[in-house]
Amino acid sequence: MQTVVLFALLGLGSGAVIAGIALGVVLSWRGSGTINLAAGATVMVAGYVFWAVRTGFFGFALQTVPAIILTLLFMALYAVVVELVAVRPLRSASPLAKLVASMGVLLLTQALVLLIFGTSPLNSPSVLTSDVVSVFGVAVPEAQFILAGIVVVLAAGLAALYRFTRFGLATRAASESESSAALAGLSPNVISLGNSVLGHVATGFVGILAASIVGLSATTLPLLIIPALAAALFARFTSFGIACAVSLLIGISESLLYQASNESWFPTQNGSAVPGVQQVAEFLLIVIALWWRGSSLPLRGDLVERSLPMVPDQDRLAARVAPVAIACAVALVVLPSDFRQAVTTGLVATVLCLSFVVIMGYVGQLSVVQLALAGVAGFALSHLEAAYGIGFPLGPILAIAVATVLGVLIGASALRVRGVTLVVVTLAAAIAIEQFVFANPDWGGGQSGASVESPTLFGLNLGTDASFRGLDGSLPSPVFGLLALVVTVVLYLFVANLRRGDLGRRMLAVRSNERAAAAAGVNVRAVKIQGFAIASFLASVAGVMYAYDFRTVSANSYGTMSALSLVASVYVLGVTLVQGGVLAGFGAAGAVIPLILQTWVLPENRVSVYMQLIIGTGLLIQLRFCPDGLLVASATKRERRARASRAAKALTAVGAKPQGGV
């Protein structure tokens, strides 16, 4: 009993950080209707900036109080910049675009922090007292209690602000209906900016105080968004009190879970506790929150009609695919070995990106779990082979089936909810899979990775180590690349045709308006599940191909931040267009574009961080200036021109003169 209480108290610190992030999430939602995926990154930014000005990283070191003040001023400035770059331009955009913009901010800030401060975690100087109090004879840092107290006071203060001040009233009004608020003379821009500054300063403050308790790491802090989102969901993105309370409870439960993992009854493997139970619990918590609260999530009545990216027709497919396919085939034979490898990886990544085209471009849902599903397929392939001796072709088929079913189950858990909340579930699922499956010594590859045999059919080696070599005579063999090319082209045509078929039309109907689609007789849930199944299938195929490509499966390749980068790059190029998937695929980690950059432009060891930086920046620029995506914009322009010239021809045909202007 005593240890239980003790560990419960030790969870207050991380609970307080989660609460700080959850308060930021609620403020963003109420201020501008954005599900702010970058709220966790706010803690990171504040923590690092404070560390830097406190320890003299920038050449001057301040005392604690001035350092806090300077950091908070910086956070206010940061909030203004984020607002002007990623929120205000998207005032009238779709919720999907707003969500993606916050993802861009997350990618960009994390990349910047990694580039400036490096990847290894830092020890932040403690701000609160380092005294300890004795609980049941065990020393507990007082700072835990103080931090929890501060967060509670913060939540109460925000609740009071919303209840009693003009600003709070205005925010509550505007978050119900922007058009009514505008008629009441309330400026949505001012309200949004005010809440943004408030959120960043409050979350940043918690981040400063907590940095010395939870540690300063650019890889873990941004992901605290997941428990914070769970808490915010329970609070229906509205109540500061509930968000704070649930966050503290999550912190306490995680600490207790940690304590329990040392108990004899806790499930173990090879003598150590099963990893990732905490992340699975967070995922389940989010699923529960969505089922319980999902249907009553407040919807905002926004001022301007939302528009989703255009979906251009996919015409003259064969003419467009053939040259690229031939070029790839030639490249797979003649290029030097590292480029052959990169082309193969690009083809595989293309298949993965096609899954984003289906789920985001056609169905209009943001899902980030695909890379994790690819990992599941890869590990399943490896283990089917190692444990049961099931090889090609049954092995990959089973592996794809396993990962696809898992994907459908995850998607089904978000079915009840309208809107873009699928991202919350899939984000939590991705982390849970990463920690629970990949990090598991039996199911995943552990630290070293799991090996995969090359595929052979009728004694013929189809893998990267086949005897047929490239022109320079070295590995990898082009054989697997050519196999990947065939699979990629087939799936590309499948996804392009999906858009033209009946299911594609139903998907687009669901995307543009779920209620209207339902009224028109479309079974919205069935369409979503089908979309999710197709996307999961594509991701699983890519996972199996990745495994054969590298002949090993390692958890590092399937990290959640890589997944976000991939989603973002597909979105930048044009999420409604299969060509976007191809280009994004060739820009994915290990593919051609990073290889070119790494060979000639960027420092080799940080190429993935730079890619993340480029993609995050590109995303924010694209959302601002070219909201449909780069390729989509040019495709629609071409389409319009073609239509105009067709119309002109038709007019001349009937003897009329074409009129200028359209």
Added chain:
Amino acid sequence: MTEPVLRIEGLTAGYGSVDVVRDVHLEVGKGEVVALLGPNGAGKTTTLRALSGLVKASAGSISMDGQDLTGLTPAARACRAIAHVPEDRGLFRGLTVAEHLRLGPRGERLDAQLAYRYFPALPHIADRRAGVLSGGEQQMLAVGRALARRPSLLVLDELSLGLAPVIVEQLLPVIRAYADESGCAVLLVEQHVHLALEISDRAYLMAHGAGSDSHDAAALRRDRSVIQASYLGGQEWTPTADREKERDGEMQ
């Protein structure tokens, strides 16, 4: 002649690329109550939304006290002392009555007492949330809030929507009284043509997105055939118009 409070000239507006209102002219003077009448879908709401900036005008000009409003955001127009009660009443379900009467743009203090004076039922429900009020109470709150802002132009879109005629008969005279006392200009869209004309000075008729010249309300009251001929265009009466005809018959 003195400058009117509101002057709309050649207004063309619509949704997307479709114009649903074309070349509408309209003026409202100080202390004047002007009705905008027309069948469903005529474009009355769109005209009012364009006036408030919720819909973009593609041509024409809208000016208040001689100052052009083009380019101003809806919020900025509201701050120019325009109080617009939209068709959906523009209330916030989660805010209480008292909070509604505190909610104004920066630098503007609402006169809650004024609202309470015109609508004596409001103080008793001051702590209730707007979402749980009855339709009549909500409409009182919406109008009370608009009056409490002491606007120089009051724009009302179908106050009667979803309300019993008895309540409408109570609400409309309040508007007239307010215009007389404060000098506020009132632009009123109303399906209960007969009730609207009773409190109006002048009226414009709208059909299929086109407006009419100004008509004297008293003349329209006397000769209903103008309305029938010009905006119902010989079509059947709407149900409300029907009821009014019956009631007119009873009164005669």
